[in-house]
Amino acid sequence: MATQSIESRAGGKRVTWVVVLIALSVLLNYVDRGAIGVAAPLMKEELGLSATGFGLAVSAFFWVYAPACLFVGWLCDRFCVYRVFALGVAIWAISTALTGFAGGLVSLIILRLFLGLGESIAFPGSTKIFAAEVPAERRGIANAAVAAAIAFGPAVGVLAGGAILGEWGWRPVFWIFGAVTLLWLIPWQFAAASMRARAHAVPASERVSIRQLLRVPALWKMSVVHFLSNYGFYFLLAWLPLYLVNTRGYSIGEMTALTTLSFMTQGVVALAGGWLSDRMVARGANEGEVRRWLMVAGQLAIGTATAGIAVADGYAMLAVWLALAGFGAGLIATNIFAVGQIFAGPRAAGSWMGVQNALGNISGIVGPIVTGLIVDYLGGYGYAFATAAALSMLGALLWWRMIPEIRTLDL
Template sequence: MATSGEAARVSGTRLFWVVALLALSVLLNYVDRGAIGVAAPLMIEELDFTATEFGTAVSAFFWVYAPLCLFVGWLCDRFCVYRMFAAGIALWALATLLTGFVHGLALLVVLRLLLGLGESIAFPGSSKIFAAEVPAHHRGSANALIGAALAFGPAVGVLTGGAILEALGWRPIFWIFGLVTLLWLVPWHFASGPLRSDRVTTPVVDPVPMRRLFAIPTLWSMGVAHFMSNYGFYFLLAWLPLYLTKTLGYSIAEMTLLTTLSFTTQGVSALVVGRLSDMAVTRGADEARVRRWLMIAGQALLGVAVTGIWFASDAWSLACWLAVAGIGTGFVSVNLFAVAQIFAGPRAAGGWVGIQNAIGNASGIVGPLITGIIVDQMGSYGLAFGIAAGVAIAGAIWWLLVIPPIRTIET
């Protein structure tokens, strides 16, 4: 019979694999979500889309994804989040795979809606598990894995997708990515098995009513902050490959390298800042102060970098600004959800992050449409870059002046 120490080690080992698979799911989330941006240079030509039509297809993902985060967050506080992850990933993998068969805007929009439906589990679900299971002095590292996955997902997607695009065309990108995502279900089935039982599961005792969460002003402030952090990231994720190839004239191979540089830098930044922030907290630093200032720095860096990308005059300066954008976004990706988990506490984490994510991802609805209209009407990305930079800088000011003291709110 196992001793209590042995049981704790088994539990810790199993939790490690669950966290690792959650991070992998976020990586696949952004590989699949960003595939449309990688495919864009050839997809737009074959399907004869305008920039506005392409922006509509990108935006369609968020029509469902953003509002559904509210409902999914509510579910995560009441039902088995491990089963919900499996169902969500199966749906978004199939939506990705089927996108390789589209021949017009209508079906593409439908599949983007289904992709948003499946992917809506990722952040409310992972935050629910982290808030319930991960201690404070490991919170930065756990969220750093998610933040790194959020960055390495686009990096992997651009690197592999770019190679597929150049060798096989745009359709196989979706077929291959969708099949790979389906394979995630196999290790998840075994790693989460005992956690799906009634005996060992994420606590759902006395969940906080959503109406009570909606009445908390801090949650709305965090939603606005989330919107401003997402706007620039989604702008680069959706439009950078097209801008580099069609406006600046880089080849698909050159676009792949430059875009991968930005997202790889973001992933490394997330891992480093997550570890360093945990070390600072362990040594007695105030966690709230550490995470606030990292958010301020990250938003400011992203805003300056987006401006620099627009004015870059050669490949080297462009690469440097893309790296700075990656560093800033890495800071943000680690701390945004960590702060939400502090505010919410274990009982409300699913619902809180669901609401916050819904508000924040409204940027994915309006941003691509605004950019598409600007490009079609003005024939230039200048104003679109200016808006993305301005929103990021406004985010830094918001964290400095508006976000209240960071501590768990009684709900």
């Protein structure tokens, strides 16, 4: 018994370290992904990009990222997910660093495509690992760590990137961020070593094919609400710095403070929401319903805040609306992946999240181009903010009325 207890504690510590490193990788994922938004005020001018051209560059990431999630999710269910994860991180780190050498729209788009390929591992891979290693009563805090990283990544990226941007220009932003991400591979090799050694592919007789998954209505419904939750978040992530500096007239320092406030709020709310949901589940609450209503609240909050940002009068009101946007995004990011893990179970978690994340991230392809066209041809950001707010509100309605009972499905 004593030996089993020691082994259990040791295994728990290993899982904890792997969860921490996965969260750190997601933080770096969003630092690197959001670097283009931070660099935009100087990059756009130096490279001669129109708003439509900049939107194309942002969108290019998702041209590969979304479909690659399908393939990567399939890989995670059939090969060692820990090795696949490391390979993806290496690809995106190198792509980030090379973006600092971009000379125009074409090279920028090519490097964004490779960045999307590498970063496609993040959520199918983390979902597969969490579904296999993390018990239900700790699912909230594990996903909250990732959700907090989704928030703190842009916050760190804006703070560090803004400082680098102001001191040395936009190119070193990418060089430094890419190099730091490469260093992550060192602790990962040690922390995941024991899990790599015992990792086994799902037996062929127990595998769930993507074709089978595509016949499950709940997966399509989850993909729709994932699309709607991503649209508003990606809109703010990619366009907010440019909007605040070029349209509202704030300095880079003021832009940095405002966007950092939103992302820091998102991170704190994600951790608090994950802890609270785990406590509720441990005390007997229905996990699926807890996560459903947290998603409804998150969608309502970010939709309201997006509309508020567009009409806010003054710095203080902008700060209030951006904090509310962070509140909503924190609840969404904690629960969107946790619900997918519940539906899929350990056997099909990688493939399920590959499909859900691929379809959900079509918003990243469509959104930046739509926003760029609106800004260039409709004369401003008003309609762009209205579109993002309306889609977030629609997401709240669909979580309430369309998503079925949240439980592990018999696949």
